[in-house]
Structures are given as structure tokens and as C-alpha cells.
């Protein structure tokens with residue numbers, strides 16, 4: 039089953055021709071409409087007319103999250119604000135969040151891609167899709183929502199949270215497809231057990247489409263068994279469009295990247311060299327049809343491999359392996375992107391001049407936990423317990439505001455956080471995916 | 472009239488107090504009084520020693536978070552109501568006590584209590600005006 043057979047099964051030669059044509063247009067448009075791209079290309083001595091083959095993509099400069107921050111909020115937009123009909127934004131890292139915009143055509147493309155993704159993941163128009171991704175600034179909720187509507191399925195916009203009610207809805211409304219983060223799916227399974235609900239007997243659930251955080255084959259098996267469904271992995275990031283960049287088909291062996299809209303590359307994160315097909319490295323995307331926020335060689339920081347071999351599902355689009363890590367220090371905790379540097383900035387604000395801290399991430403049951411250990415320096419120390427407890431409290435509140443998730447704060451003695459070559463190890467991730 | 476007190480940040484795990492006392496012993500420093508205030512995660516060890524400056528340096532050099540604060544040492548008659556009398560005076564005069572702890576053993580007949588207060592100079596004046604015996608640093612360190 040395909041949503042858009044013509045494009046999803048397009049012969050590769052034809053697909054490449056389409057990509058080249060769209061790449062040329064994208065480069066042309068960004069060069070003329072976005073100062074950042076024009077400058078970056080000029081610095082490399084490149085003009086749009088230099089892009090003659092798909093291989094010429096290599097000549098173009100990379101784009102990073104920092105570029106988006108430097109041009110905060112709208113500096114990277116390629117259209118006037120009057121053309122923008124939607125704005126999403128990601129949680130801020132050390133300071134500014136990443137802002138992304140969509141024209142009417144972009145929303146149209148996004149809904150098309152999400153509809154494709156849902157069909158690829160097993161859903162159809164007769165399905166009742168319960169969308170438990172968060173609705174709001176995060177692209178997950180609305181992205182899946184409009185895709186489900188485009189598909190013609192019945193979408194229940196539950197958003198995240200209020201798990202017991204979600205389960206009641208799932209049971210009473212006859213939900214057949216669940217979309218959320220994999221860890222939330224596992225949590226739901228746990229709550230169902232507590233409520234005495236047996237997915238086999240009490241629910242009509244058949245498919246789960248899970249993403250927005252890393253997970254593993256083990257987690258897939260656990261979710262599939264506990265919820266009695268078939269579960270697939272979906273990939274996307276707001277800078278590229280949101281969810282619907284790539285998704286697994288029923289083969290569950292790699293995620294098809296919608297290549298008529300995005301060109302993937304794998305590079306060496308250290309040197310920036312493009313790596314040969316099949317090698318593991320950092321995933322880089324160039325958008326081919328986006329109007330509001332075109333992306334040239336955007337570095338995702340996600341580590342994966344591309345799979346060129348044809349897939350038995352009939353889709354001709356290349357596959358990427360499940361994301362296998364990050365080339366920076368970003369963590370995904372309870373679906374939220376967390377950078378250790380955010381913790382550092384909080385401690386600096388509180389008056390610590392050279393903070394030593396460590397993030398300890400663990401998974402208790404199905405929920406991620408975050409503990410932040412902070413070495414107590416002279417600047418922070420007080421002779422009174424009450425003051426130290428106030429300090430803990432203050433750090434906790436600031437962390438919650440900055441990161442968007444809660445953390446346990448533990449004050450520790452100086453030099454207790456492991457250092458290697460003088461540098462403290464900032465993260466201990468004990469989760470097993 | 473002010474007594475130097477050493478406060479050390481300790482994690483609430485075994486061996487940390489021993490590590491401090493060992494360091495002080497190696498430095499030939501005598502502990503005159505101590506108290507620990509703790510929570511489930513951490514504690515604050517407060518020490519009165521015979522050589523406060525040296526103790527501060529020794530602990531600091533060993534990597535501990537240390538601070539030096541000033542407290543008042545008060546001698547009171549070692550009989551029921553001794554402490555109550557002193558507390559009454561301080562309360563009446565609006566002196567805010569952060570914490571207090573008793574001295575471990577002493578050579579004289581009096582009971583000794585260390586007071587940490589918000590405004591140390593005012594507190595000393597109040598106590599002296601009321602005829603309470605306030606010890607000097609020298610008296611305490613050499614006990």
C-alpha cells in the first residue's frame with residue numbers, strides 16, 4: 039500500500055533527475071533570498087550555476103543549528119513574513135530556540151509526507167489514529183495530526199499526558215493506531231496493566247508509529263508484545279520539516295527517506311568529508327521543495343548509515359538505519375532535547391564561576407530519570423543547611439524552566455565528578471535501549 | 472570574643488567524616504568541639520579546633536569545600552536552666568540564633584555552648600551586658 043505510488047516507487051534514474059532539478063531551484067532561491075546562504079556560497083566561491091550534477095552538492099557549505107540561532111528568529115526564512123502561515127520552535131539550548139516557519143505549500147507538503155508515512159507504517163483511512171505526540175510548538179503533534187487528516191483517517195488529538203484518560207479513550211473510541219514516543223507507549227502499557235486492561239481483549243489497537251527519541255529492537259519487541267501491535271520507527275526533525283522525513287515500512291529494516299523532497303548524505307563529523315555509500319557517519323539533509331525555510335546540507339548530528347539495496351516493499355527511496363547516536367552531546371530525555379551546556383548556563387547564572395556537574399540519565403521502569411550532580415564550590419557553599427537546600431531548590435527550578443523537564447539535584451563534594459584529561463565527563467547515560 | 476569555626480561540606484556517605492578527622496590528626500590539630508547538620512544527601516560538619524587557620528588550610532589543600540565562620544562560646548552554669556537562661560536573654564533582645572551546639576567535655580565546671588547568630592557583635596554585647604560569661608578564642612582553642 040502506498041499513499042503516492044508515483045513518487046514513492048519512482049525509478050531511481052527518474053528520481054535523480056527530479057532531485058537535480060529541484061536542487062538547482064533550491065540553491066537558486068536560497069542564494070537570492072537568504073543572505074546567510076548567499077554569503078556562505080560566496081565565501082566558497084560558488085554560484086548557483088555551479089550546481090550541474092547531484093555530485094556538485096558536495097561543493098555547497100553546511101548549515102548548522104548555530105546558523106539558525108545566529109539568524110534568530112527569522113533570518114533564515116526565504117520568503118516574506120506575509121507568506122508564512124505557521125511557526126514552530128524547538129526548545130532553546132544554551133540560549134535561543136530554533137524557529138522554523140512554513141508557507142501554505144510547506145504545510146501541504148508536510149501533510150502529504152506524513153500521510154505517506156502513516157500509510158507506510160500500516161495506517162489507512164478506515165483507521166482511528168490516537169495522536170499522543172505533544173501539540174504545540176513541538177512539531178510532533180500537529181505534524182502527525184494534519185497527515186492523519188490528509189490520509190482521511192479519524193484522528194483523536196489527545197496530545198501527551200493524562201494517561202488513564204488516554205487509555206479510556208483508546209478503549210471506548212476503538213483506537214486502531216497509536217502515535218507517540220516509544221517510551222510513552224511503554225508507559226501506557228504499564229498503566230494499562232495497573233488498570234486491568236488487556237490490549238488483546240479490550241483494545242482494537244493494531245499499529246504504533248513511534249519516534250522523536252532513540253529506541254532499540256528490544257524496545258520494539260517489548261512494545262509489540264505488551265500492546266499486541268506492530269510498531270514502526272518514524273524520523274524527522276523540525277529544521278527539515280518535522281515528523282515525516284523518513285519511516286520504516288512493513289519490512290522494519292531501515293527507514294525510507296522521502297527522497298523526492300530531501301537529499302540525504304552521510305559525512306565524517308570530524309572532517310566534513312562525504313563518506314562512501316553504506317558507511318556510518320553523520321546524517322546531512324538538503325531540502326528540495328521547502329519554501330519558507332530551505333535547508334542546504336543541514337547537519338543533523340544524528341549518526342546512521344544509508345542502505346541502498348532495493349526494498350521488497352517496492353518503494354525505491356533509499357533507507358537509513360535507525361539512528362545510532364549523536365555526533366554532539368545532545369541527549370533525548372522523555373522526548374525532550376537536552377544539552378549539558380544548558381545545565382552549565384543555569385549554574386553560571388546562579389553564580390558558579392566554573393561549574394562542575396554531571397548529568398546521570400537512567401530509566402526506571404519505562405520512564406527516563408535525570409539526576410544532576412553539582413560540585414559545591416566555595417562560591418556556592420554556605421554553613422547553613424537551610425541555605426544549601428534553598429540552593430538545591432533554586433537550581434532545580436531554573437533547570438526545569440530551561441530544560442523543560444524536571445531533574446533531581448544532588449550537591450556533591452569537589453573533585454568527586456570523574457575527570458579524564460582534566461575534562462569532566464558531563465554525561466552518564468545508563469539507559470539501555 | 473569571637474571564635475573561629477571551620478565548616479566543611481560532606482556528602483552523606485561513609486568514610487567522609489573519617490577522612491576529615493584523619494587529615495586533622497596528621498596535621499596535629501586537636502578537635503575541641505564538633506557538630507554535624509545533615510540532610511539525606513549531604514551534611515555540614517562544623518568544627519572548633521585548636522589551630523583554626525591551619526585546619527582551614529589543611530582541609531582546603533585536600534580539596535574539601537571549607538569555610539571559616541565566627542561563633543560565640545558561652546560558659547553557663549552546669550545545672551538545670553543554665554541554657555534556658557541564656558536563650559531567654561538572646562530572645563528578649565531579638566538576637567536570631569542560626570544554630571548552637573554543646574562543647575564536648577571541658578576542664579572547668581561550666582557547660583560550654585557554641586552559638587552561631589546573625590549579628591555576632593550585637594549578640595556578644597547583649598550577653599556581656601547581662602553578665603553571661605563569653606569565652607575568648609584563646610580560651611576555647613587552648614581548652
Ligand SMILES: [Zn+2]
Nearest residue numbers: 287349351353
Ligand atoms: Zn520498504
